[in-house]
Amino acid sequence: MKSAWKVIREQMKSLYLIRRLSLYELKSENTNNYLGMAWVVINPLIQILIYWLVFGEILGRSSKIPVDNAVEAPYIVWLISGIIVWFFVQPSIIQGSKSIYSRIRFIAKMNFPMSAIPSYVILEKFYQHLMITGIVIVILQFTEFKISIYMIQLPYFMFAALAFLFSVSLVTSTFSTIVRDVHQVLISLMRMLFYLTPFLWEPARLADAGLPDFFQKVLLMNPMYYLVQGYRSALLGASWYGIDHIGYTAYFWGFVLVTLLFGSFVHLKFRDHFVDYL
Amino acid sequence: MEKSVIVKNVSKKYKMYAKNSEKILDLISPKGYGKSFYALHDISFEANKGDVIGIIGVNGSGKSTLSNIIAGIIPPTSGSVEIKGEAALIAIQSGLKKELTGRENIELKCLMLGFDKKQIIELTPQIIDFADIGDFIDQPVKTYSSGMRSRLGFAISIHIDPDILVIDEALSVGDQTFADKCLDKMNEFKEKGKTIFFISHSISQMKKFCEKALWVQYGHVEQYGLMSEVMPEYEAFIKKYKKMTKKEKKAFQENVRKSRIVNA
Numbered sequence: 050m051k052s053a054w055k056v057i058r059e060q061m062k063s064l065y066l067i068r069r070l071s072l073y074e075l076k077s078e079n080t081n082n083y084l085g086m087a088w089v090v091i092n093p094l095i096q097i098l099i100y101w102l103v104f105g106e107i108l109g110r111s112s113k114i115p116v117d118n119a120v121e122a123p124y125i126v127w128l129i130s131g132i133i134v135w136f137f138v139q140p141s142i143i144q145g146s147k148s149i150y151s152r153i154r155f156i157a158k159m160n161f162p163m164s165a166i167p168s169y170v171i172l173e174k175f176y177q178h179l180m181i182t183g184i185v186i187v188i189l190q191f192t193e194f195k196i197s198i199y200m201i202q203l204p205y206f207m208f209a210a211l212a213f214l215f216s217v218s219l220v221t222s223t224f225s226t227i228v229r230d231v232h233q234v235l236i237s238l239m240r241m242l243f244y245l246t247p248f249l250w251e252p253a254r255l256a257d258a259g260l261p262d263f264f265q266k267v268l269l270m271n272p273m274y275y276l277v278q279g280y281r282s283a284l285l286g287a288s289w290y291g292i293d294h295i296g297y298t299a300y301f302w303g304f305v306l307v308t309l310l311f312g313s314f315v316h317l318k319f320r321d322h323f324v325d326y327l
Numbered sequence: 328m329e330k331s332v333i334v335k336n337v338s339k340k341y342k343m344y345a346k347n348s349e350k351i352l353d354l355i356s357p358k359g360y361g362k363s364f365y366a367l368h369d370i371s372f373e374a375n376k377g378d379v380i381g382i383i384g385v386n387g388s389g390k391s392t393l394s395n396i397i398a399g400i401i402p403p404t405s406g407s408v409e410i411k412g413e414a415a416l417i418a419i420q421s422g423l424k425k426e427l428t429g430r431e432n433i434e435l436k437c438l439m440l441g442f443d444k445k446q447i448i449e450l451t452p453q454i455i456d457f458a459d460i461g462d463f464i465d466q467p468v469k470t471y472s473s474g475m476r477s478r479l480g481f482a483i484s485i486h487i488d489p490d491i492l493v494i495d496e497a498l499s500v501g502d503q504t505f506a507d508k509c510l511d512k513m514n515e516f517k518e519k520g521k522t523i524f525f526i527s528h529s530i531s532q533m534k535k536f537c538e539k540a541l542w543v544q545y546g547h548v549e550q551y552g553l554m555s556e557v558m559p560e561y562e563a564f565i566k567k568y569k570k571m572t573k574k575e576k577k578a579f580q581e582n583v584r585k586s587r588i589v590n591a
Contacts, residue, residue, distance in 0.1 A: 066438055073435050077426040080467070155422050156439055227354070324401045325341075 052313040056164045056219070063165040070165075071172035078173075089177045090184060093136045100132070101125050104249050114251045117278065120287035126192055127251070129185050130284040131277045135248050137178035137210060138273055139239055141171045145218030146235050150226040153323055163320045164313075167218035175211065182207075189284060197286035205291060206279040212305050213272050219312025226323050246273045275301045328375040330411065331491060331522040332397065337406035339367040339392050343588070365587040366392040368546040370406070374539075377520040381527070381537035381554060383561055385568075389546045390526050394493045397524060412490025415440075417481065425469040429460065429479050432468055436483050450486050457508075458482035478505055485512055492516060493524045510536070534558060545583045 060067070079085050105124040113121035122130075148170040149163065156163075182203075190196070225232040245268055255265050268274060275297055282290035291298045340363040344350045352360040367389045374380055382390050395401045396408060398416035423432045433454050437447045455464050458479045463471060471479070494513070513536070516523060525537055533540070533554070540557035542549040550557045571579065 065444060069434070069438055073424075073427065073431060076431070077424055080426050155424075161439065161441065228351075321402050 050310065052317045053310050055317065056309075056313040059162045059164050060168060063162045063168075066162070067165050067169045067172055070169040071176070074169060074173040075176055089180055093133070093181055096136075097129055097132060100249060101128060104128075115253055116285050116287040117282045117290060117293070118288040120285060122194065122285055123192075126189065126194060126285065127281065128249070129188065130194075130281045132248050133178065133181050133185055134210065134273065134277045134280050135243060135246075136181060137174060138214065138276070139243070141174040141214045142217060142221070142239055143232075143236060144170050144174065145214060146221035146225045146232050148218065149222040149323060150229070150327065153226075153327065163323070164219065164316055167222050168215060171211065171214050171218060175207075178207075185284065194285045199283050199286040199289065202279065202283040202289065202291060206276060206283060209279070209301065209305075210276050212309075213276065213301075216305050216308035216312050219316050220308060223312070223315045223319055227319060227326050242271060242273060246271055246277060248277060252278075269297070270300075272301050272304050330373055331376045331378075332374040332411070332414075333407075333409040334373070334397070335371050335407045335409070337367060337370045337396060337403045337408060338365060339389070339396065339401070340364065340404040340589075341366055362588050362590055365546050365589065367396070367403075367543075368587065370543075370546075370548055372541060372548060372551050374522050374524075376411075376522060377517070378539055379517055379523045379525065379537045380539045380541055381525045381533040382541045382543060383533065383558070384543040384549075385565075387545075388543045390543055391495060393543060394495050394524060394526055397491070398493045410491060413487075414491040414493065415484060415487045415489035416493045416495060417484040423468045423476060423480060426467055428467055429458070429464040429471070430455070432479065433483055440487055454479075454482045454486050457486065457512075459505075474502065474505075481509065485509070489521070491522045491524070493526075495526045496528070530558070530562070546587055 075086075079088065082088055084091070101124070105128065114124055114127040115121050116127065145167045148167045152166055156166075186196070221231065221235055225235070252265065252268075255268075275294075278294075279290045282288045342350075342353060342359075343362045343364050344353070345361075349361045370393065382393065384390050392401070394416060396403050397410070398414045399408075399410070400416060422436070424435060427435065430451070433451050434447055437450060442450070458464070458475075458481075460471070460475045460478060463475060464479075468476060468479070492513075513523065524541075525533070527533055537554050539552065540554045540561070541551050542557050542561050550560060568576070568579075
């Protein structure tokens with residue numbers, strides 16, 4: 050508890066630092082390309098097109114997909130409103146995990162607020178996420194899913210995603226620094242979770258496929274599940290997801306809290322010795 | 328005299344792993360596993376305000392480890408380091424980001440060193456002026472020559488204005504005019520009463536610049552005192568070592584190495 054408090058206070062104190070460093074991160078990542086920042090949009094676009102082609106057209110998903118509350122959407126709309134979560138979470142987790150060991154050489158002082166490193170890496174991805182989300186919202190205006198009152202849930206789910214990513218990165222960045230293999234494990238795990246989270250297929254399919262009930266329960270334990278369904282409900286105006294599924298909301302925040310407590314504890318325990326593990 | 332740095336019984340151990348599996352064993356077993364190497368063993372000394380101390384010793388004797396510990400970049404395994412004020416390390420590897428311009432690197436580096444917005448705005452023109460690389464300051468660092476790179480790196484670290492300076496082989500950068508400029512800056516620091524630790528393999532530079540010498544020999548303090556007293560003995564040791572036959576040298580090295588390795 051005490052360590053979580055310390056880490057959060059450190060975040061507050063380093064807010065300016067985190068903001069500036071994340072902007073530089075964004076800049077140094079994209080200055081080498083001629084198209085610069087445009088890649089932030091082009092890359093996900095290409096992926097969406099491919100998924101749409103394969104899963105929407107070739108595998109024939111012309112029927113509508115249930116979102117929540119009996120609201121249904123065409124596959125492509127359903128796909129883009131959810132997959133943006135993946136485009137945010139995946140790079141954040143991967144980069145967050147290697148954030149400390151790949152940058153510690155660059156930090157010339159031991160009293161640098163080390164817990165700010167994962168945060169600024171995540172914040173950099175968040176800028177890109179905002180851009181993509183903005184584009185998706187614009188696209189949705191050309192469909193029947195125009196901006197609705199449900200949209201005010203979106204900031205909440207963005208905050209939830211940030212809280213989730215930060216807590217997870219505290220844990221993963223610490224362990225990847227100590228044992229580099231953790232990072233490799235994480236990459237495989239994320240690849241797996243992409244297919245085990247309803248990004249490409251809707252949860253209703255599980256029952257259709259005849260999979261046992263508990264299988265879906267297990268999948269629900271993945272916090273990304275909560276985020277992607279929440280984003281869809283907000284963007285497509287389907288339901289008040291966080292309230293309608295209040296038990297799930299409680300589980301999600303419980304997960305974040307426990308991860309944050311554990312992450313802060315291990316982070317503070319090992320951070321003075323991060324340099325020794327290089 | 329006011330003390331500015333008090334180093335007490337500082338040791339730094341590094342684990343030596345023969346295999347990766349040993350690393351895992353070491354992590355999980357409570358007592359630790361494998362052999363350790365003493366980079367520094369039971370180092371104690373004190374420095375006063377305004378001291379200019381040259382750290383001398385042959386390669387691999389722990390000079391850089393010691394300077395990193397004084398500057399607070401790596402923690403000691405045991406013992407305590409008491410520093411009155413801020414310490415900063417000036418080293419050759421500048422840690423600049425290649426894709427960003429010089430100006431952006433200045434802000435980035437200052438942020439990393441814990442400066443706030445106002446201080447950075449104030450410092451930037453001074454740093455640019457000192458680095459003296461002209462229009463290149465707004466070009467990406469990857470286009471810099473190695474000289475320009477080290478000039479910028481040095482300019483940044485010297486403007487941090489710490490109370491204790493640790494200079495690790497950093498004066499060998501740049502041309503003569505830049506080296507002179509740096510020496511001027513050092514003398515300025517000296518007059519301001521800052522404590523300076525100076526590491527260099529150039530004995531003449533040492534003699535000219537430092538008053539005291541700390542001779543680090545294979546992880547422990549061999550001698551600590553006035554430069555005029557320690558330096559002749561160090562030079563005598565070097566001479567003696569050079570005179571040894573190859574076999575003697577090898578036996579000597581082996582002996583020293585063994586004494587620095589312990590279990591767990």
